[in-house]
Amino acid sequence: MTLHPRTMSVHASGTASTASTASSAQSAQEADSRVLDRSIGSFLRELRRLSEEQVERILVHQHSKGIRFGEAAVDLKLASSEDVLWALSQQFHYPYASNEGAQFDPELVTAIDPFGEQAEAFREIRSRLMMDVLAMDQPRRALTVVSPDVGDGKSFFAANMAIAFSQFGGRTLLVDADMRTPRQHGLFRVPNGVGLSSILAGRSDADVIHHVQDLPSLYVLPVGTVPPNPLELMQRSAFGLLMHELKTKFDHVIVDTPAAALGADARVLASKCGAALVIGRRGKTRMKPIQALLSALDGSGTRLAGVMLNDY
Numbered sequence: 371m372t373l374h375p376r377t378m379s380v381h382a383s384g385t386a387s388t389a390s391t392a393s394s395a396q397s398a399q400e401a402d403s404r405v406l407d408r409s410i411g412s413f414l415r416e417l418r419r420l421s422e423e424q425v426e427r428i429l430v431h432q433h434s435k436g437i438r439f440g441e442a443a444v445d446l447k448l449a450s451s452e453d454v455l456w457a458l459s460q461q462f463h464y465p466y467a468s469n470e471g472a473q474f475d476p477e478l479v480t481a482i483d484p485f486g487e488q489a490e491a492f493r494e495i496r497s498r499l500m501m502d503v504l505a506m507d508q509p510r511r512a513l514t515v516v517s518p519d520v521g522d523g524k525s526f527f528a529a530n531m532a533i534a535f536s537q538f539g540g541r542t543l544l545v546d547a548d549m550r551t552p553r554q555h556g557l558f559r560v561p562n563g564v565g566l567s568s569i570l571a572g573r574s575d576a577d578v579i580h581h582v583q584d585l586p587s588l589y590v591l592p593v594g595t596v597p598p599n600p601l602e603l604m605q606r607s608a609f610g611l612l613m614h615e616l617k618t619k620f621d622h623v624i625v626d627t628p629a630a631a632l633g634a635d636a637r638v639l640a641s642k643c644g645a646a647l648v649i650g651r652r653g654k655t656r657m658k659p660i661q662a663l664l665s666a667l668d669g670s671g672t673r674l675a676g677v678m679l680n681d682y
């Protein structure tokens with residue numbers, strides 16, 4: 371089940387190559403400006419709990435061979451290449467889950483393998499969105515991920531997209547608004563006792579947003595108890611007010627939704643959030659339901675961020 375970058379394409383306005391170049395230059399600049407406040411050695415020391423004697427051996431080896439600390443540690447089998455990659459990612463404020471970060475679900479490919487093909491595809495889409503629907507000069511929008519059917523990949527996509535945005539540096543919130551079959555709390559292993567449904571029902575607004583361990587800029591608002599009346603809850607003015615507040619508190623807000631086939635939730639959510647990215651599944655999604663979804667969104671004042679084909 372791989373997600374191929376070439377098939378995971380966003381058809382949004384704007385030139386793709388310009389968008390991605392500008393964005394990566396910007397992120398490189400940001401990384402440069404915050405660079406190197408801790409050495410690789412100190413990250414590795416902490417991760418591997420190296421003793422003074424082990425650090426000394428690494429330093430001696432490093433100097434005798436004229437290599438870097440990380441390489442020397444790997445040579446002496448006191449760290450793995452994966453550890454060094456993790457330490458580098460921390461040094462450049464580019465967080466991802468190390469081997470120790472096994473609390474992440476294997477579906478969170480952008481966190482587990484941030485330099486892999488799939489993560490690269492998510493970054494490419496992030497760049498395009500940031501040059502278009504989610505650009506700085508645009509009105510603040512939350513991005514809903516919508517699709518016609520169950521199993522098209524909305525939750526997978528929303529989770530990994532949120533990680534990609536958080537890796538860019540801005541405070542990112544992933545809202546699980548699939549109040550029918552919520553999955554984000556499971557993917558990120560955050561408590562799900564209270565959440566969006568509790569806020570909308572007026573029962574709770576404290577301790578509902580959880581920080582994701584190992585990913586410093588990422589937060590998750592789970593569904594909480596699955597309510598019997600999800601659509602009614604979303605249609606309350608409380609939802610609009612909540613989204614307005616969340617958009618002022620977070621730089622990026624990504625919203626997971628239930629399949630359009632299950633009811634009007636996705637359309638209502640999209641119109642209250644401002645933007646929608648439509649997902650279809652290659653070889654499965656038919657034209658008719660996609661067209662129906664697009665015209666429903668069109669009539670709801672939602673800004674269409676693009677249509678993406680998920681190939682898995």
Ligand SMILES: Nc1ncnc2c1ncn2[C@@H]1O[C@H](COP(=O)(O)OP(=O)(O)OP(=O)(O)O)[C@@H](O)[C@H]1O
Pocket residue numbers: 371372373477517519520521522523524525526527548551553627628629680681682
């Ligand atoms: N590009 C992909 N690569 C690998 N696995 C994928 C991909 N897209 C989806 N999947 C997998 O397919 C399954 C269904 O995906 P997901 O739960 O994201 O669908 P969904 O659209 O959210 O479904 P629902 O409407 O029921 O909420 C998951 O196990 C997910 O990990």
Ligand SMILES: [Mg+2]
Pocket residue numbers: 524525526548551553626627
């Ligand atoms: Mg889902």
